[in-house]
Amino acid sequence: MLRDTAFLRLWAGTVASGLATWALPFVLGLAVLDGSLTAAGLGLVLAVRTAGFLAAVPVAGVLADRYSRRRVVGWAGAASALASPAIALGLDGSVAVMAAAAAVVGVGQGACRPAFQALTREVVDEPRRQQANAAMTLAVRVTTLLGPGLTALLATVTGTVPLLVGTGLLWLAAAALPPRGAAAPTAPPRRDPFHTEFLDGLREARRHPWFLAGLGALTAVIATGYSATGVLLPEASREHYGTEAVLAAALTGYTAGALAGALLMARWRPRAQGWAALAGLACYGFAPLSLLAPAHPAVVVAAYVVAGVGVELFNVPWFTAAQREVDPSRLARVSSLDFLLSYGLAPVGLALIAPAADALGAPTVLGVCALVCFLAPAAAALAPGARHFSRRPPAQGGRE
Incomplete structure (x- = not known):
């Protein structure tokens, strides 16, 4: 590469x-x-x-x-x-x-x-696309790790x-900097209305049950686990340990784990790619779980390291599978649906976590969020094609 x-x-x-x-x-x-x-x-x-x-x-x-x-x-x-x-x-x-x-x-x-x-x-x-996606996410994680200090x-x-x-x-x-694509789409002579073309992208996404199930799991994890730890980790660091050092160590551990996960996915091709990716996504549940009660700071940091590794075990195969399986002429629209839901609902989760913690207590909210992080990917693994992130059997090239 x-x-x-x-x-x-x-x-x-x-x-x-x-x-x-x-x-x-x-x-x-x-x-x-x-x-x-x-x-x-x-x-x-x-x-x-x-x-x-x-x-x-x-x-x-x-x-x-x-x-x-x-x-x-x-x-x-x-x-x-x-x-x-x-x-x-x-x-x-x-x-x-x-x-x-x-x-x-x-x-x-x-x-x-x-x-x-x-x-x-x-x-x-x-054949090189998973390695390429791993290289891109690796660079982003290095930036996140070194960027604040610089x-x-x-x-x-x-x-x-x-x-x-x-x-x-x-x-x-x-x-x-980006080069021109080797297979850029050719404009057809007639264009449908914008909403029609967008709905055409939704129909393409529906052709891939594994994609809809995985996107639902990803959205649930971001809206609950990611939001809960983003809002409640600073509070837990201060109340449980009396210092912000645990906050800094946990976030650094998360980035370090993501770096390790990206390096692993540059080489590893699991036999059941989809199931391995969804298991990695479920690992984010350990982050809110580690904040339920005061524990040794090393437990919190270790949980965030595992969560970071798991996120990249999901991200790299997820992007690679979409690039492989989705109709090339509709890939950008399907990708836009991915970003719209996963990123779009994150602010909602961030806005609701604090009031929920005030009303129900932080341990209850963290426990529910951890449960969602574990169960949502498990449910997605039952969808057709989820095992390999493909509608095609492996013998027909459904996995790399």
Whole structure:
């Protein structure tokens, strides 16, 4: 893979978009610390960015199946690149300007996701596709592990405004670097209405029961387990241990586990790929389970390491299977459905966890969330084709 110039360009563009996406909320958090942005302003800007993302994902799925995926990535990255300096421009002046620019960045981010997924299928041949997906997620995890420290260090030298402009440069790289796909879709002479084409993508997703079941499990895990630990881990770290060190160690352990999982999936081809992936997804249940009652900090960190490994045991085969099984002319629309549900319902879970914990108690909420994380993937494993993430028998090439 490292000798494939086309893949390296795609990999670099994907990593640049992922880094820019991750960096914006962190840099704006630094702006809150130095007093140039209020916490309320931060919440508004990030909420508007999320709204832009969710609005763009279904539209981008249709456009990326209508036109060249490379062109969609280029326009989306360019829009985010132009909007990022505007966020910096409004930092000491107008939160409204920042919010408007953040909405454009969110639209660019949402448009890139399904287009990148479909472009990966065009650039990388099937035997190497799982390795390619592992390489991409590995780069994202390395960025997440090293990024906060490096960004905070740069902020002491340059300040937050140059860092915000730097995210625009990253988006520019994401727009310019990816290669043209070898099998870009050819525009047919007649176009159906937008809603008809989007529904056509839904029908394609329904042709793959394993995909709908897996997406349901993924959405349930993110909306419960991920949200519960995101909201309640800081509280548990402070109340159970009297220090935020457990919070930092758990999050670092999660990223380290995800790194290990990505490295493993670059080589491992389990015989029952789908079942192995769903078992990995279920491992996230250990994270809320470890917070039910005070335990040794090593138990919490170990649970998060296992959760991180499991997430990548799911992610890499999941993306690879979709690229292999879904009709190429509808892949971006199916991918947009994936991102729309899994990411779209996450804010709902985050908003409901704290009130639920106040009403029922944190242990009850954590226990229910852990149970959902274990049971949802188990139920998805019963769907037709779930064993291999394929509608075809293994003898006919249903697994790699």
